[in-house]
Amino acid sequence: MNRRTFLKTSGKLGAAALVSTALPQLARASRRSKLKPTLKVVGTHVTLLEPIRQKAEQDLGINIEFHPGGDAEVLLKAATDPEAFDLYEQWSNSIKVLWQAKTIQPIDISKLTYWEEINNLSKTGRISDKARPGLGDAPCNLLFIQPDNSLSCVPSNEISFLPYVHNVDSFGYNSSIVPKGVPYESESWGWLLDDRWQGKVAIVNSPEIGIFDLALAVQAKGLMSFKNMGNMSREEVDQLFDIIIKLKRHGHFRGVWTSVPHSVDLMASGEVVLQSMFSPGVSALNGMGIPCIYAAPKEGYRAWHGVMCLSRACTGEKQEAAYAFMNWWLSGWPGAFIARQGYYISNPQRSKAFMSAAEWDYWYEGKPAAEPLVGTDGKISVQPGSIRTGGSYLKRFENIAVWNTVMDTYEYTLTKWNEFVLA
Template sequence: MLFTAATAGLITHIPYVFAKKKYKLRILGTHVTLQEELRLKAMEDLGIELSFEAKGSAAVLQKASFNPSAFDLYEQWSDSINVLWESGSIQPIDKKRLKYWGEINSLTKTGKITPDAKIGAGDAPFKILHVQKDNTLGIEHTDKLSFLPYVHNVDSFGYNTKVIPQGIPYETESWGWLLDKKYSGKVAIVNAPTIGLFDLALAASAQGLIKFNNIGAMTKAELDKLFTILIDLKQQNHFSGFWTSVPESVRFMSTNRVVIESMFSPAVSALNGQNVPVTFAAPKEGYRGWHGVMCLSSQTQGSAKDIAYEYMNWWLSGWPGAFIARQGYYISNPNRSAQYLNKDEWDYWYQGKPAKENLKGTDGNISVRHGEIRTGGSYEKRFSNVAVWNSVMPTYDYSLQRWYEFISS
């Protein structure tokens, strides 16, 4: 072969032809945030490869706590933090590497979105956000975090207003409806011991069937009394099912299997987009609050760790927060996302004002009709009325045992 100037130039540029293979960031979580639109947009914006593994909340927590090498980033809810931290599955996040930390609001930093807000029982996120000097999690602010605060919301239940008369937010809507005999056989609960348990505890308390000293830290005796009530109801076929994912909860309601159930906001949006008249209740007893957590696997190092920080920062960069707002979720630095929402969207989703036009959800279907008001009102009002947070109680192991006894009874 003759080495001409042309071939020499070709050899010089060979390394550019064979580009270095990208690292694929592996993210383990639930269907709530591991959505295909978000994956594609993040890859486009960041020039990285992403793989999403979405499972039900109990399944992802089990996998993450036993196998940290199976993921780089974990996305779920704050009730998973104590389990993951104590198992050694996650490592501290360096606050200084979070580009938008200064924009994150007071909810996760102090526990209150407004000075008069209720903090709520259980694992309020600010209690478990900061890594303390002794490597425990606590409220003193440090430069190390157990999770990135990002997506969050208050949850309650959804009900079909074709069957159940429309209630009044904070006045007549009640967790007790989940245990009302009028709806026996048409009730579903989320199958998650650190979530569904609180839905049912709030319901039993609202019905006057049990009184808790601290609903965020139930005793064994209180759990025994609660599950005696629940198992009796289950054996009477009060519950139609226990769902493990948002799509499954949508199917339960859309097929008329249930008329009332534990529900997450995207399911309500999806059902409304299908013209199923579901209302997301604002219970007079207060909401069950949850906060999304993004965590670094203890095994994530090197370039994978650098890419993980890029992805975490991307989530707070504006567009993702606006995307999830259209299915009813909030972001920890909402002002940055406001520029990606039109005024009507911002007014409806964050300010609690009537929709001045039909609003579309993330699936492109109309999920909010002109004139509708978001149940529960504004962001601040909703998060001022948290009764309890998704929590891992001191009696977690025992509650887990009793929960599965209940499910299989």
Template sequence: MTDKPRLSRRSLLKASAAAATHVALSINAPFVRANKRPTLRVLGTHVTLQEEIRQRAQRELDIDIIFTPGGSSEVLQKASAAPESFDLYEQWSDSINVLWRAEAIQGIDTDRLDYWNEINNLSKTGYITPNAKIGAGDAPHTLLYLQADGTLGANPGPQISFLPYVHNTDSFGYDTRHIARGTPYQSESWGWLLDDAYRGRVALVNAPTIGIFDAALAAQAKGLMQFNDIGNMSRAEIDQLFNILIELKQKGHFCGLWNSVPESVKFFSEGRAVISSMFSPAVSALNGQNLPVIYAAPREGYRAWHGVMCLSANAEGHTKDAAYKFMNWWLSGWPGAFIARQGYYISNPQRARLHLSPDEWRYWYAGEETSTNLLNTKGNVAVRAGAVRSGGSYENRFSNVAVWNTVMDNYEYSLPRWHEFLLS
């Protein structure tokens, strides 16, 4: 980011005069400042901008909080074009390069983060265990730290581009009434999405930066093509992939593309789909409806994502202080436990553990059997007693990442091909 221009002498005098006037007014009317609560505007997606979270944070932090949730592409476009429209931005790590290049966000000082030392190595180094696969694409740690030359990179420094918090591994869900249950990391495969046996009952997520990787993993697993770097496809590879997808779509292979978690749930509950790209809360919701949908642990590895909380380039003063309070609150324990009940992880899980029951920790993090029914964030049964989380423990899942959500070099080129696929 560029340095701010120096103030001229005239500007400096005006600023000094304004400051003196502000001090005088504060002295004469102290009650005005004392009663004014800061307002924090948070722009992001429905994944984290949930009303229960807003109400709890607002009550505990004594600040007014406005959530503005939207679709991934919509909020990224708004944030990159208008940093004055938000104070904090919550989305995925694949948005970081876009926001940083647009100078829409500013660096976050790690010495103002209460739990920075508790954030685990997955977020800081890419390795949840020493022998883990980091995965292709933009692993979050490669975009985390501000470098001396103004770029983002993996070399540690005192400022970061985002607060690491919510993250997960994604795959696909399948209905065991129609598809025989597979073995995690052995027989379950992304290639199932393109298996002719399920023609007409396969769904994909309608998100260009996500769906393209699900499709690519499926095409490669099925032996239809190979990628030199699946996290950064060439134009020729993108063309080959979409030629495959369009041909399949024209043959009636896909029953549809979903735009939201509730819509993906509906695809299964109405019998439209038996296998689909899926997010964790959708599987929990379907299990809560007693539908036997399994969240696969593909032998090729997961598509992973990492949530990012970014500070607007325009945030300053009391608003900036409120933003740091909110960031610290997110890692304080309760929020991490709340999102664990949706199947998501937090970057300092040991603090969240204090707010989870022993069975909740065993199921969601340790990959062990729960002896009791577990509730989701709505208070409904999401996990039945005796269940073990598909894919196993937190460490197992993040040791098997095939690719991270990424904005590829040829992202702009892939967009019209994605829309061609939708319309074919």
């Protein structure tokens, strides 16, 4: 048996074993009550996908409810009501809010089957010695729980979140209208503010994310600079919003989008030609035959790391089921599935056995697609010979400008962001 066959076989056996070994009390309780526990998972549209829910239910033998929503909506729900969820899925920039609100509980590393396989990006913040660490909150700074209940990069036996999906974000552009640029050379965040695309630009409506897209654009255009973009001062926030609100009042921005489907509709309809984007939106547009390119800006990417958090109110059988679901996410199949919309998993080698050689080469190695590749919706999203913009997993994460971050001025930026949206 070769390594690939072994991993694929062991992954299938591991998924089946989750029910019998990871959930012994749950299994006994289910035999007594003949009822399956139900996990409530709150998060965003990009990971709470129906095929994932169905596959997890099938493998784990439990009921799972997905409750996707917009970034601000789900964060507010999780930060104010621990009874509203058992597991929470979003970005690492939400951790400060949830930890301070005390609505999530520590995760015991000893209960995580694949912890040792999780790579250095998640645990140290750098995927290689050559990597730019990126400004702001690298996820490892929020990962390990310390004796004084603070969060840091110093390893401990408990963590605030399970590291799983992650990616680097930039902007997408319709290359049938916007001239194609050169990755890491001419593609620039400054394009978001180019006069040529006035009225045809959109920004993600998420204050802790969109603010960095706009800051990177403003700095790239030479309109202002920051002492530390990852933790802007009030004066810098004021200057930034003075610039972008003036642009919005002059009609530069078409508007903001609140979900991936919304971003797809904006570009598919021709209302925008260039906008903040997430990878699934780019994949969906290419599947529709719209030549959307996901830029590799010369200034670097805005990076994010997915977090899976355990509600403070999740105990007993539900807690066992929650740990089983977290372990399932790193068991191979989910990472392979999510790769087809351009996302990475924190233990990629286990998912490799569930991907074709062509998929692995394209999504992780940055090589030309050897055959047509389908996205998570089953439609062809990658044509033969295509190369992923930005290159390999390693190359992309070696070029981080800033991580999604909740800054010290976060509450102040919320007010300014509302002014921008309503301007």
